[in-house]
Every structure is written in C-alpha cells, then in structure tokens.
Amino acid sequence: MSTPGTARPLTSRRAQPLSGTADIPGDKSVSHRALIFGAMAVGETVVTGLLEGEDVLDTAKAMRALGAEVRRDADGTWRINGVGTGGFSEPEDVLDHGNAGTGCRLVMGAVATHGFATTFTGDASLRARPMGRILDPLALFGARAVGRSGGRLPLTLIGTGDPVPVEYTLPMPSAQVKSAVLLAGLNAPGRTTVIEPEATRDHTERMLRGFGAELTIEDGAQGRVIALTGQPELTPCTIAVPRDPSSAAFPVVAALLVEGSDITVPGVSRNPTRDGLYRTLLEMGADIAFENEREEGGEPVADLRVRGSALRGVEVPSERAASMIDEYPVLAVAAAFAEGATVMRGVGELRVKESDRIAAMEAGLNANGVVTASTEDSLTVEGRGADGVEGGAQVATHLDHRIAMSFLVMGMASANPVLIDDARPVATSFPNFTTLMGSLGADFA
Numbered sequence: 001m002s003t004p005g006t007a008r009p010l011t012s013r014r015a016q017p018l019s020g021t022a023d024i025p026g027d028k029s030v031s032h033r034a035l036i037f038g039a040m041a042v043g044e045t046v047v048t049g050l051l052e053g054e055d056v057l058d059t060a061k062a063m064r065a066l067g068a069e070v071r072r073d074a075d076g077t078w079r080i081n082g083v084g085t086g087g088f089s090e091p092e093d094v095l096d097h098g099n100a101g102t103g104c105r106l107v108m109g110a111v112a113t114h115g116f117a118t119t120f121t122g123d124a125s126l127r128a129r130p131m132g133r134i135l136d137p138l139a140l141f142g143a144r145a146v147g148r149s150g151g152r153l154p155l156t157l158i159g160t161g162d163p164v165p166v167e168y169t170l171p172m173p174s175a176q177v178k179s180a181v182l183l184a185g186l187n188a189p190g191r192t193t194v195i196e197p198e199a200t201r202d203h204t205e206r207m208l209r210g211f212g213a214e215l216t217i218e219d220g221a222q223g224r225v226i227a228l229t230g231q232p233e234l235t236p237c238t239i240a241v242p243r244d245p246s247s248a249a250f251p252v253v254a255a256l257l258v259e260g261s262d263i264t265v266p267g268v269s270r271n272p273t274r275d276g277l278y279r280t281l282l283e284m285g286a287d288i289a290f291e292n293e294r295e296e297g298g299e300p301v302a303d304l305r306v307r308g309s310a311l312r313g314v315e316v317p318s319e320r321a322a323s324m325i326d327e328y329p330v331l332a333v334a335a336a337f338a339e340g341a342t343v344m345r346g347v348g349e350l351r352v353k354e355s356d357r358i359a360a361m362e363a364g365l366n367a368n369g370v371v372t373a374s375t376e377d378s379l380t381v382e383g384r385g386a387d388g389v390e391g392g393a394q395v396a397t398h399l400d401h402r403i404a405m406s407f408l409v410m411g412m413a414s415a416n417p418v419l420i421d422d423a424r425p426v427a428t429s430f431p432n433f434t435t436l437m438g439s440l441g442a443d444f445a
Helices: 028-040 054-065 101-111 132-141 175-186 203-210 245-257 276-283 318-323 325-336 348-352 357-367 401-411 424-428 433-440
Strands: 010-013 019-021 042-048 069-072 078-083 117-121 144-148 152-158 167-169 191-196 215-220 223-229 238-240 262-269 287-296 299-307 339-345 372-375 378-384 418-420
Touching: 010 401, 019 433, 028 042, 028 054, 028 069, 028 078, 028 101, 028 175, 028 203, 028 238, 054 069, 054 101, 054 424, 101 117, 101 132, 101 152, 101 175, 132 144, 132 175, 175 191, 175 203, 175 223, 203 215, 245 262, 245 276, 245 287, 245 299, 245 325, 245 401, 245 433, 276 287, 276 318, 276 325, 318 325, 318 339, 325 339, 325 348, 325 357, 325 378, 325 401, 348 357, 357 372, 357 378, 357 401, 401 418, 401 424, 401 433
Parallel strands: 019 262, 042 238, 167 191
Antiparallel strands: 010 418, 042 078, 069 078, 117 152, 144 152, 191 223, 215 223, 262 299, 287 299, 339 378, 372 378
C-alpha cells in the first residue's frame, strides 16, 4: 500500500452456501490502458466501468501529471482529454504508482520516447520489484535510467527526444514488457516490432487498433510477431471496461468450495489470453456455465453461473501460465480442497510479483495444514478434499492484495477460521471485496 497506516487484520470463517449476484469491478488491465491511450489520443475518450481501485487511480494521477485532462463524472463515467502522440509534458513532481506494477511499467514505456526526465516511485512492495526487464528494451529506443541497484524504484527515466524504432524479442512471457515497448514505439518513427514466443494477454493490441493505430499481428516461426507503425494520430474512443476475470476468480472459487453455493457473476471478460484459470477449474470438475456470451468494448464477455463442486487435482501446463499468472494464488487455495495433487508449472514469474507469491502461498497453506512443494518455477499443492483443510492460522499477506483475498476465500471453506494480518492491500484492485463477498454469504470480521 502506498498510504501508510495501521495494519487491519481480518478473519474469515466457514460460510453457509453462497447465493446471489457478484458484480465484479472493471478489468484492471483494461482500465490502466484506457487511461493511458486516452491520454495519448487527440480529443475526448469516454470510459465506463473503470476500476476505481488505488492502482488505477494512481495511473489517472500520472496522466494528469503528464498533461492530460482526466475527470470523473458523478455517474462514474471517466473522460480523458488527450494530448496526442508525443504530447506528454514533463511532470512537476515524482510519479507515485503505489502498488501498481502494471501502471508503473506501462507509463515508463509511454514516456521513454519523450525528451524529458520522469521520476517513478511506489510503495515498499513496488520498490522491491525489478524494473530491469522494462528498462532494457526501453534503452534500445535511446532512453536511460538512473536508480537503485537492480533497476529498482525510485528511479529516474531520462526519455529520448530522438527515438529509433526497435525490434525486440521477449525473453519471458510478459504483457507488461510487450505493452511498454509498444507504448514507446508509438512515439518512434517507423515500425516497432515485438516478438513473443508465447502469447500473453492482448489488451494492448486490441486497444491500439480501437484507437486507430496501424498494427499487424502474425504467427511466425519465432512466435507471435506484433508490428506497430509509429507516430500515428490516435482517435479517441468510447470504452466499456469488461469485468475483471482476475477479480471474479475469488467469488468463483469461493462458490466452488462452499457446498451448496449457487451464484452468478455477470459480464466477465472471456478474453482467450486471460481465461487460463477457468479452463483449469473446468478440468478440475468445476460446475461453471458461461451464459449470454457477447462482446463489449471489443472484448468477449459472458455471465458466469457457478455452483458448489467437488474438485480433483490436475497438472497445469507451463504454456498456460501467461493466461492466468495473477490467478495462481486463488487456484492454490482451490487445489487445497481438491482430491489429489495439483501441479502448477511455469510459474517463476510469481517470484517477482507484489510479493514472492510462491513463498507466500506455501507459508500460508502450510500454516493451515496443507502440504506443498515448490521449485523456482513450480508449485505443487497436495489436496485434502472438500472438508479436509484445517485452517486456524494467521497468514502474512506481504502487502499483496491477491494473497490477502486468496486466504480470505480459504477461510470460507476450512474447518477453522483463517486470519490475514492486513486487509488494506485489497483496495488496490477490489475496493468493495469484503462488502460484495458479505452480500453472497461470507463471514468476515
């Protein structure tokens, strides 16, 4: 959390069957990008359904600091009057991105090809996260960074006023790195090309096309080749942000684990680069129906009907990791209540999220009576069956919103209550989480 204060412990107790409708907040990834691309367009972009969590609000502040007009109407509609490609101005103060790795890294890309310096910082969690994977490709455009060892925040990114287009092959699957390179390429002449050997979430590509950028995507021998023609005039859009599948994961898994539950989660994104968790849960035996499938704001969405289910352990292949990287913590909780072991491979990226999520999940699961094993790139959870998780322990969240919410879900189905040490990080992505879960039948106190 970027705002200092006293930790707020929260206890989750075994719940009665869940019922009702879970109105999930807007997608965080789409919300960040809507603000940034709106700020780089000429004219007014109108956004409905924007996630108003702390992470996204910090991106809105950054866009204002860079010269765009960003305001919220009383009805929750957001309006961004952009400054055009290449039109950002040097901020007068440090950009504080709080806990938002996505917002920070995308904004770094957006300013890297502007001829001024921008200083970035964040909370204790974000300051510990590596930025070298972003800074290395941005240096190819001509940008330079000065900061702490390992490319950690606070750091100052000295943008280039004379950028060159680049061709960059991602060394690891990362939508953040891909997006930062494409954002930098917007203000570089010629064609900037990103090659990703393994496809990652494609919100940036979809939104670039929606704003009128010239973009081609081809599958080649090296992988997915994305080529962007730089220095376009982006056209403002009207964007309806779909509901966040990563946030939806928490009530969905809770309903699967609490026997007798039957809930509806409307309007959830079914973007195929984001649906790895749902494919995995179906393989585990989850009763999830996708109803009223449609398209909203250029993204496929559906209403989810979720009923309590007996789950079984599965092997999750490494090639699925990019499509569900943020959902592994809550999947690990689901796996704890399954019959048999669940093996998650290709998850090394979890080591450098808001916390070392593999270590954090193992510690919390072990404390609550669940056996785990891990390597640098894998996590195995030995399922204890629907009624076999003891609970009864306190869990350290490490200022990580997804760790916090995952163990609150665990407490809803375990024999004994589960206590998390600090619920404040939840506000970064899911401000109304405790209220919404309570409306479905959760017992948090």
